[in-house]
Amino acid sequence: MSLLKGIAASSGIAIAKAYCLVEPDLSFSKKMIEDSATEVARFQSALAISKSELEAIRDVAEKELGVDDAAIFNAHVLVLTDPELIGPIEEKIKTDQVNAEFALKETTDMFITMFEQMDNEYMQERAADIRDVTKRVLSHLLDVKMVSPSMISEEVIVIAEDLTPSDTAQLNRQFVKGFTTDIGGRTSHSAIMARSLEIPAVVGTQESTKLIQDGDLVIVDGLNGEIHINPSAEVVADYESKQEQFEQQKVEWAKLVNEKTMTADGHQVELAANIGTPEDLVGVVNNGGEGVGLYRTEFLYMGRDKLPTEEEQFEAYKKVLQGMEGKPVVVRTLDIGGDKELSYLQLPEEMNPFLGFRAIRLCLEEQEIFRTQLRALLRASTFGNLKIMFPMIATLGEFRQAKAILEEEKQALLAAGTAIADHIEVGIMVEIPSTAVQADVFAKEVDFFSIGTNDLIQYTFAADRMNERVSYLYQPYNPAILRLVKMVIDAAHKEGKWAGMCGEMAGDEIAVPLLIGLGLDEFSMSATSILPARTQIKKLKKSDMVELVNEALQMGTAEEVVEAVKARTGL
Amino acid sequence: MVEQQFTVTDKAGIHARPAAMLVSVANKFVADVNLDYGGKNVNLKSILGVMSLGIGFGETFKLNANGADAQDAVNELAKTLKTEGLAE
Numbered sequence: 001m002s003l004l005k006g007i008a009a010s011s012g013i014a015i016a017k018a019y020c021l022v023e024p025d026l027s028f029s030k031k032m033i034e035d036s037a038t039e040v041a042r043f044q045s046a047l048a049i050s051k052s053e054l055e056a057i058r059d060v061a062e063k064e065l066g067v068d069d070a071a072i073f074n075a076h077v078l079v080l081t082d083p084e085l086i087g088p089i090e091e092k093i094k095t096d097q098v099n100a101e102f103a104l105k106e107t108t109d110m111f112i113t114m115f116e117q118m119d120n121e122y123m124q125e126r127a128a129d130i131r132d133v134t135k136r137v138l139s140h141l142l143d144v145k146m147v148s149p150s151m152i153s154e155e156v157i158v159i160a161e162d163l164t165p166s167d168t169a170q171l172n173r174q175f176v177k178g179f180t181t182d183i184g185g186r187t188s189h190s191a192i193m194a195r196s197l198e199i200p201a202v203v204g205t206q207e208s209t210k211l212i213q214d215g216d217l218v219i220v221d222g223l224n225g226e227i228h229i230n231p232s233a234e235v236v237a238d239y240e241s242k243q244e245q246f247e248q249q250k251v252e253w254a255k256l257v258n259e260k261t262m263t264a265d266g267h268q269v270e271l272a273a274n275i276g277t278p279e280d281l282v283g284v285v286n287n288g289g290e291g292v293g294l295y296r297t298e299f300l301y302m303g304r305d306k307l308p309t310e311e312e313q314f315e316a317y318k319k320v321l322q323g324m325e326g327k328p329v330v331v332r333t334l335d336i337g338g339d340k341e342l343s344y345l346q347l348p349e350e351m352n353p354f355l356g357f358r359a360i361r362l363c364l365e366e367q368e369i370f371r372t373q374l375r376a377l378l379r380a381s382t383f384g385n386l387k388i389m390f391p392m393i394a395t396l397g398e399f400r401q402a403k404a405i406l407e408e409e410k411q412a413l414l415a416a417g418t419a420i421a422d423h424i425e426v427g428i429m430v431e432i433p434s435t436a437v438q439a440d441v442f443a444k445e446v447d448f449f450s451i452g453t454n455d456l457i458q459y460t461f462a463a464d465r466m467n468e469r470v471s472y473l474y475q476p477y478n479p480a481i482l483r484l485v486k487m488v489i490d491a492a493h494k495e496g497k498w499a500g501m502c503g504e505m506a507g508d509e510i511a512v513p514l515l516i517g518l519g520l521d522e523f524s525m526s527a528t529s530i531l532p533a534r535t536q537i538k539k540l541k542k543s544d545m546v547e548l549v550n551e552a553l554q555m556g557t558a559e560e561v562v563e564a565v566k567a568r569t570g571l
Numbered sequence: 572m573v574e575q576q577f578t579v580t581d582k583a584g585i586h587a588r589p590a591a592m593l594v595s596v597a598n599k600f601v602a603d604v605n606l607d608y609g610g611k612n613v614n615l616k617s618i619l620g621v622m623s624l625g626i627g628f629g630e631t632f633k634l635n636a637n638g639a640d641a642q643d644a645v646n647e648l649a650k651t652l653k654t655e656g657l658a659e
Contacts, residue, residue: 068588075591075618081598084617111619122586123625129587130619306583344583 008225009191012200014178019156046140178220195526253531257288283527293524294502313376321384359392381421431455439491453503517549602638
């Protein structure tokens with residue numbers, strides 16, 4: 001047996017066989033063949049199997065993602081029946097007397113090159129679709145097992161280098177018990193998805209795909225960030241009991257589902273959830289969320305080939321607002337750019353995407369996209385307690401401009417006789433230091449602040465959070481961050497406004513005591529973090545935490561802060 | 572031969588999803604259906620052919636069909652283009 005260490009990305013313990021989601025070896029050589037009729041038949045049978053597999057994937061995707069998002073798989077099916085592709089391949093087998101693999105590769109390469117050379121990023125990506133389909137047919141010709149997240153049909157632990165948003169969307173939630181990835185950190189896409197799916201995960205293991213073979217027995221310990229490969233019976237038994245303990249703890253946590261979140265000395269705060277799609281609401285309700293503190297609307301725009309219509313957006317927002325039954329829902333307007341691309345917008349590549357044309361900057365420039373979203377939001381506002389939040393605000397000018405556009409759309413809708421909620425709070429995400437240091441001025445004009453710590457930390461330390469070599473600078477407990485957070489909370493309170501936090505830090509057990517001490521009003525986190533956080537907060541005294549954080553603010557390093565928190569709270 | 576001209580009304584142009592839709596419709600007919608755009612004439616039953624044109628917003632293209640149900644094919648395709656907001 002062996003042990004691998006990584007980053008604990010999603011809590012819980014999973015024990016199952018490994019399913020290695022790694023590229024199979026599809027190499028082959030050119031062969032001359034005698035009997036071309038048999039070779040064509042071999043090709044046709046590989047095509048037929050591939051086609052029925054893709055149809056099955058499409059059907060699953062239609063059920064899980066809806067017809068529109070599954071349309072791409074339909075295009076894949078059509079590629080396999082394309083007369084302009086199939087004809088030339090069969091022709092080549094017959095006239096050149098070559099093996100099917102070679103004829104397939106030669107012909108599809110021609111199309112791939114053609115699409116790659118088109119001066120349109122969207123079309124260039126279609127080359128990847130053809131490559132995908134080609135690989136599937138090749139795998140059947142070579143009789144090599146094809147791996148795909150959508151093909152999983154038994155309980156497994158997925159082992160991958162990384163999981164893309166489309167991989168995670170295709171994961172069969174019934175069978176995937178946990179996963180590990182070679183790259184990524186706590187805030188990478190796959191980690192966030194794992195928490196919202198409530199699947200134990202360990203990321204950033206660096207070499208799990210090298211060390212784990214398909215079918216190996218694997219234990220994923222999402223609590224300590226450990227992976228055991230082919231463990232002894234003893235270790236398995238040990239983890240089975242740990243798994244049971246964790247389940248029992250979940251039962252304990254579940255008792256707090258309908259309780260308020262109050263410290264031992266009676267200070268009340270609100271615990272809300274971060275969500276990406278209306279489907280995530282189930283988790284929010286089951287985990288006792290007191291609201292939605294961050295609805296990331298960009299998922300409505302991602303993984304498709306055109307912008308969502310006003311109507312599609314309206315339906316999604318309405319669903320979330322209704323689902324929360326009057327509890328607050330903070331909707332963040334489109335936060336795209338940086339590492340989140342939309343192929344159909346064809347934004348030029350940037351040297352520093354995190355410092356570039358993204359989020360509110362893009363919305364103020366591409367106003368039609370922004371206005372469509374605002375109209376959908378305003379129309380949905382009567383179905384619940386909507387709050388609108390603008391991301392990446394760097395200057396007061398940006399906020400005023402965004403608010404003016406919102407006001408224009410509101411007046412236009414009212415003039416047309418559309419019903420809109422009487423009062424919609426409008427706030428900003430504080431994730432750029434310029435905004436944090438000017439929070440006292442912003443506080444006079446916004447209704448609320450929500451501190452986005454993932455970006456605030458990377459901008460404060462000038463360290464790309466995706467760059468593993470500078471990952472030591474991701475320091476949420478550094479006194480510099482605590483001071484910025486304090487400035488924002490104090491500024492909000494001085495104007496009678498509220499301050500929340502929707503970054504990873506809000507659900508972190510070391511950070512929670514500090515944030516209680518700083519007087520944070522709303523904590524928004526992964527749904528599964530809510531009950532553990534509520535359990536923790538009930539044991540804390542606000543007065544003690546005020547003392548703790550005042551000491552922490554004067555400290556020199558993050559390590560000293562962590563020590564102080566542990567010493568005072570017994571963590 | 573049946574022929575009809577269209578102008579793309581979808582801001583995103585004709586790519587994967589609409590192309591797939593058109594090819595699926597064309598496949599229901601026995602007639603040969605072609606799409607004429609920018610001096611190229613491609614088989615409308617070939618998704619790779621249709622996508623390779625990369626027809627953008629505001630551009631015009633022609634559909635032409637030959638065969639027993641040519642008229643029905645063009646009518647149905649015109650209807651799809653219109654109801655999906657792709658072209659008129």
